Amino acid sequence: MKQFQGQTLSWDLKDGIIELSLHREPLNEISSLTLGELEQFVAALESFGNEAHALILYSTLKAGFCAGADLRELYGWIQQYGQAEVVKYAREYLERIHRVMNTIDASPLTTMAAVHGVTFGGGFELALTCDLIIADKMSRFCFPELRLGLIPGYGGIPRLKRDLGNAVVRDLLLTGRSFNTTKAQQIGLLSQVVADGEALRAARATAIQMSKFDRATAAAAKSFIKPVPLDELRQEIDIFCDLLSRPAVQAGLKKFVESTDAQPYLP
Numbered sequence: 001m002k003q004f005q006g007q008t009l010s011w012d013l014k015d016g017i018i019e020l021s022l023h024r025e026p027l028n029e030i031s032s033l034t035l036g037e038l039e040q041f042v043a044a045l046e047s048f049g050n051e052a053h054a055l056i057l058y059s060t061l062k063a064g065f066c067a068g069a070d071l072r073e074l075y076g077w078i079q080q081y082g083q084a085e086v087v088k089y090a091r092e093y094l095e096r097i098h099r100v101m102n103t104i105d106a107s108p109l110t111t112m113a114a115v116h117g118v119t120f121g122g123g124f125e126l127a128l129t130c131d132l133i134i135a136d137k138m139s140r141f142c143f144p145e146l147r148l149g150l151i152p153g154y155g156g157i158p159r160l161k162r163d164l165g166n167a168v169v170r171d172l173l174l175t176g177r178s179f180n181t182t183k184a185q186q187i188g189l190l191s192q193v194v195a196d197g198e199a200l201r202a203a204r205a206t207a208i209q210m211s212k213f214d215r216a217t218a219a220a221a222k223s224f225i226k227p228v229p230l231d232e233l234r235q236e237i238d239i240f241c242d243l244l245s246r247p248a249v250q251a252g253l254k255k256f257v258e259s260t261d262a263q264p265y266l267p
Contacts, residue, residue: 001044008034011041016053017207023060027067030122035097042103053215054207055107057130058114058200068121075253083250087241094153094237101155104129106228108219110210114203115139125156128163131222132191134206135181136199141189142178148252153240158232164188
C-alpha cells in the first residue's frame with residue numbers, strides 16, 4: 001500500500017521517499033488508534049521493496065510534532081481494568097509499540113524526523129527511532145514522565161543512551177525540563193536546525209541528496225553504526241510496568257486528566 005489516509009496519520013511514497021504525516025488533534029497524542037495505524041505502516045514498509053530509499057516523519061499540526069502518549073487513555077485503562085490488571089494490558093500495548101519503534105529504528109531506509117514545536121515524551125521517542133532529526137528553531141524536547149511517577153516507555157531511554165550517552169539521559173529524565181534547539185544541537189541530538197516552519201522542506205532536500213548514494217551501502221553502514229539495544233528496551237518495559245502498578249501513578253494521571261490547563265503536559 002503506497003498511499004494511506006488514516007484518522008491519525010497518513011503516508012505516501014513518491015520518487016523514492018516515503019512521507020509519514022501525523023495529524024491527530026490536538027497534538028498527535030499516541031493512542032491505541034494511532035498504534036494500530038502505525039502497525040499498518042510498518043507492515044506496509046516491506047511492500048515498498050527497492051522503490052524507497054528514505055522515510056520522513058512529520059506533523060501537519062501547527063502546535064508541534066507530538067506531545068507523547070495519550071495519557072487520558074492510559075488513565076481510562078486504570079479506571080476500566082483496575083490498578084493490578086492494567087499492568088498486563090499495558091505490557092501487551094508496550095510490546096506492540098516497541099515492535100513498531102524497533103522496525104523503524106532498524107529499517108534499511110535512511111529515516112528522518114522533521115520536527116517542530118512540542119516534541120515530548122512518546123513523540124520524542126518516535127523521533128529518536130530515526131537516523132536524523134531535523135528541527136526548526138522553535139522545537140522543544142522533553143521527557144516529562146517523572147511528573148507522573150513513570151519513565152518513558154516507548155524506548156526513549158535506551159535509544160538516547162545509545163546515541164548521546166548516559167549523562168544526557170540523566171539530565172532529561174531526572175529533571176523533566178525541556179531542551180530548546182540550541183541545547184539539543186550542542187549535545188548532538190539534531191542533524192540540522194532550520195528556520196521556523198522549514199524542517200520538512202530541509203528533510204525533503206536531504207532525502208533527495210541521499211538518493212545519489214547506493215542504497216545497499218547506506219543500509220550496511222546504518223546496520224553497523226546503529227544497533228537496536230534490544231536487551232535494554234525489554235528492561236525498560238519491565239520498569240515501566242512495575243511503576244505503573246503504584247498508586248502514585250494513578251494520582252498523577254488523575255491530576256493530569258482533571259487539569260484545566262490548556263496544555264498540562266508542558267513544563
